[in-house]
Amino acid sequence: MKNKIETKEREIADSDALKYKDFDGVLKKASILKASSRVNFKWVGGIAGVILASTAAVIYFSGSDGIFAARKEKIVTIAMITPDAEKITASNNSVIETKNGSLIVIDENSFVDQNGQVIKSGVELSFKEYHDPLEQIISGIPMTYDSAGTQYHFESAGMFEINAVDANVKINPHAPLRVILNSKKNGTDYNLYEYNKEKKNWEFLARDKTPANFSKEKMLKKLHIEFSGKMSSTKDQVASLKSVQANIDKEKPILPKEENKENYRVSIDVDPVEMPELATFKNLKFEVLPNSNFDPRKANLVWEYAAVKKEKEKYIITFYKGGTTYAVEGVPVYSGKNYSDEKRKFDFGISAYNRRMDSITLALSEKTKILEAAKKKVEDIIAIQVKEKPLIAEDEEVGGMEHEVLRAFTVSKFGTYNCDCPKTLPTEQIVNAHFKSKEGNLSLTQVYLVERNNKKMYTIYDSFFKTFPFNPKNSNLIISVDSIGQIRYFDNFGSIGSGDDKVDFAMTPLTIADPSAVGIKKFFNF
């Protein structure tokens, strides 16, 4: 692959870089690296096996005849399952569909550089979605929300992270993006939040106004109506501006020459509506062009009247008498005494004309851009609709897809956004929880309580371990991530202990063959 040389203007500021300084994170990663380089071996059926493994592999040997089959199950750490962000090439004026079926609506001026200058060429985005408790745990983003001193737990209808690959790119707050998240949850009780990285807290943005069962098909139709409506109204505006422009052009004054008394001339009153370009001037005559095939004898005739009309930028003078006409080409000339006054009048007229023309041309150019932008978006939407059509037909056959609810966010800066319904902790049962591993007590700062039946997730901090709340009527799952990032769980419990009872939760390390987010989801049946 060829190299690329790019010139840049400056280094990253120290203050920006120092935001990422995190020695605890380094210690944690180093612990994971050390753990993953350990050697594990087990005795089974009298066979001793020492297997060197580059990852934290637990090797199970089976069989009694000296021949063994190995099944590798890996201890799962958060670092192993963090999904890659989707890379999106975002061009201006487009509607982009992400891998998960979410939509991103981008305007002409949506991206700016650090100096606020609009980036015309489009940019590379990274986009990551989180929909279920596992994905939210992986994200490491707190799923609690503090409001007026009360801590709430998010019941998320979808969360996403959007960033520019180039850190110098920003979103223009005057032309924000619209991210329409393909949420997997129906319902109308959700709010939209933005994550404040500095304060490590969520900030309320707006109430989510998505109606119930607002499917992708409906959202695409809504967008189609919006942009084709815009296209149609802008088209009318463009047509009307073009007509105004043509009329103004007709009024562009021309500068009459001074009359030449040697030439034949005729005085004719000009209709300012028919010839607005001459409306400014008085004392006008039409001089017969010397090179036209004018017969001077005609000048000695007495004509009843003469009229002038414009044909293809030429002024044609026609003389009438009875049934006889005589037509000849002429030019308007000034027959007054002060030609320089007339010239000043022309200069004034032409500058007024230019001003009007400039302003109408600018308006026309802006409207044409809007029209093209709307047109481009409509084309994108139609392309998505065409692609979706067979899927929609398939969904209808099976009675519609529950997850096809699209929720719209206005995104005026890069970051993490969430559509959530804040809930308080369950109150049905409280126990004094202790979390254990085979080796003894586990030192955890928080655990995640997942209600399997409704996929609600609560983050329970260690200060709540003594009064650990849950609903015994649910099928509950506790997931923890320990200091080296290893995932442990305690699954499928309902009623357990009561009141102040000390309850030991023996947390099982998660060891599965497929240590990916997909594998873990399958394991937990999310």
Place this chain on the structure above:
Amino acid sequence: MQGNNYHIAQQRMEEERDLVAQAIEDPRHFEKLYGRYFLPIFKYIFNRIRMEHETAEITSDVFAKALVNIKKYKYKEVPFVSWLYGIARNEMLQHFRKQKIQNTVFVEEDKLRHFTEEIDSVNKEELFEKMKKALEELAPEELELVEMKFFQQLSHKEIAAILNISEENARVKTFRVIKKLKETVNKMGEL
């Protein structure tokens, strides 16, 4: 990677040896070295990656790997940071391979102009664009040498430590790359 940060005194290097020894005993003592070199390593990586979050992630990987392998660090009369740069370089190469990203070198325009002037001070304006093209044609390891020697202003000794080659080898390789660049630029002039 600034030359001034890089050229640290002998006394300071000896102090670093003590810090390394302490970090081998207790990883928490590694924090002093982390604090000292976080910025230069972050900037070195950012210079190539140009994405803050990914840079932060790779920087954190570099220090974690350094901590895990700190016993392997051998004092070679170059500062500890050159060993870190070597790890950072490997991490970035892995990143480029994994992400299938084009090898991109970001360089301040002034530095590129200055470098062009060093090659030919007479026709510098004409050379500037040609030089960019010629640099793009270099093999990645050749471009890396130019980047370290001229844009990051490292000494041959420092380059040798990062690339795990001898100082003489670093000098010869750099000389050959410059010769190749001059030839490429001259050929462009003939076309």
